[in-house]
Amino acid sequence: MKGLDILILTATLFSVFTALSLAVLSLIWIERKLLGRLQRRLGPTRTGPFGLLQPVADGIKLIVKEDLVPSWADKVIFWTAPLLVIVPSFMIWVTIPISRNLVVENLDLGLFVIVALLVLSILGLVLAGWGSANKYGALGSLRAAAQLVSYEVPLVLVVISVAVIAGSMDLRVISAIQMPLDTAQPILNEAHSNFSNFNHVGLPLIFIFPLGLFIFLLAGLAEVGRTPFDIYFAESEIVGGPFVEYSGAHWSVFFLAEYMNTFAVAALAGLLFLGGWYGPILPEWAWFLIKTYFFVVIIFWIRGTFPRLRIDQLMAFGWKVLMPLSLMAVIMAAIYRFYGWPAWTLTLMSLSGLIMVGFAFYLRYTRPVLRLAKKYGHRPGGKRNVR
Numbered sequence: 001m002k003g004l005d006i007l008i009l010t011a012t013l014f015s016v017f018t019a020l021s022l023a024v025l026s027l028i029w030i031e032r033k034l035l036g037r038l039q040r041r042l043g044p045t046r047t048g049p050f051g052l053l054q055p056v057a058d059g060i061k062l063i064v065k066e067d068l069v070p071s072w073a074d075k076v077i078f079w080t081a082p083l084l085v086i087v088p089s090f091m092i093w094v095t096i097p098i099s100r101n102l103v104v105e106n107l108d109l110g111l112f113v114i115v116a117l118l119v120l121s122i123l124g125l126v127l128a129g130w131g132s133a134n135k136y137g138a139l140g141s142l143r144a145a146a147q148l149v150s151y152e153v154p155l156v157l158v159v160i161s162v163a164v165i166a167g168s169m170d171l172r173v174i175s176a177i178q179m180p181l182d183t184a185q186p187i188l189n190e191a192h193s194n195f196s197n198f199n200h201v202g203l204p205l206i207f208i209f210p211l212g213l214f215i216f217l218l219a220g221l222a223e224v225g226r227t228p229f230d231i232y233f234a235e236s237e238i239v240g241g242p243f244v245e246y247s248g249a250h251w252s253v254f255f256l257a258e259y260m261n262t263f264a265v266a267a268l269a270g271l272l273f274l275g276g277w278y279g280p281i282l283p284e285w286a287w288f289l290i291k292t293y294f295f296v297v298i299i300f301w302i303r304g305t306f307p308r309l310r311i312d313q314l315m316a317f318g319w320k321v322l323m324p325l326s327l328m329a330v331i332m333a334a335i336y337r338f339y340g341w342p343a344w345t346l347t348l349m350s351l352s353g354l355i356m357v358g359f360a361f362y363l364r365y366t367r368p369v370l371r372l373a374k375k376y377g378h379r380p381g382g383k384r385n386v387r
Helices: 002-038 054-064 075-094 110-131 135-166 171-176 181-191 210-224 248-273 284-305 311-339 343-375
Strands: none
Touching (some): 002 284, 075 110, 110 171, 110 248, 135 171, 135 210, 135 311, 171 181, 171 248, 210 248, 210 284, 248 284, 311 343
């Protein structure tokens, strides 16, 4: 029986990895098409209908490409680093529920396990630069560690805030509290016998806790190294970051991990803030994919809109903006649950925090323009003074 269980588990994990690989191919195609439209281009059109086979062609090219290893590199560390990046990116999907019953292993502390596994990828990036014995790779790995550690704190704090609001770290429960009570109650009863521990909201948390979604998306973008937070492998500055000595299949492992993490961040955003798989008419897994790809499009849209931050801007934004906001989010969630206030009070607190941040950014970026206008005698909205 044990042998059969191992066989079933192996087949399940292989199926999950295959599904994730297909999802990565779809993300590559969507990103190229979307960026093409944003930049008034066509995107992939030649390879396959509508360019659908272009990601497959890219994957084949990376697999058959010559895999070079520098003679001065530490071979053990050099080969181990890609595994330390890809394995956590894959393992977090073990506890992410696609629907109420479609999950490899649902855990009561699933959210905690996901956050803990995401931290391990930092070690893989640091070892990639160190094992390459390349000064540019080492510099890129140190920048990666600084960025990921800095943005890990706001990400963890906003996850804690959501757990406080829901009263659980079980992803199925967090999704269920955002559904109508008749749909949510069987899931909540199955998760725990004491129904009073959970805080049923009945609405997606995007309406109740918009500040949390704002922090989660930005910190998640920094965690996966997407634009405008792609500073640690900025080719124009440090020649490719910690991956500078990698090529062929080993470089593709880092590439695969980045897109798997991007898909995971989008899926978690859908589960934590849009009610997960809940929706009318369509199957549960279809609603999960719709909400996940909705956030995927937003992530790619941000890439096509904003330029890359400088390292000082990136660190300042993490510690001076997201850190205070995430602490504020935890305090808001704790006050809301402790006093048992209605959900609209948390919405007001979240919106007030976002308005304060938006106004602060408005003042910061318009003050230099107003100063120049005053210096040269030009009034906004009026005519320039001619002397």
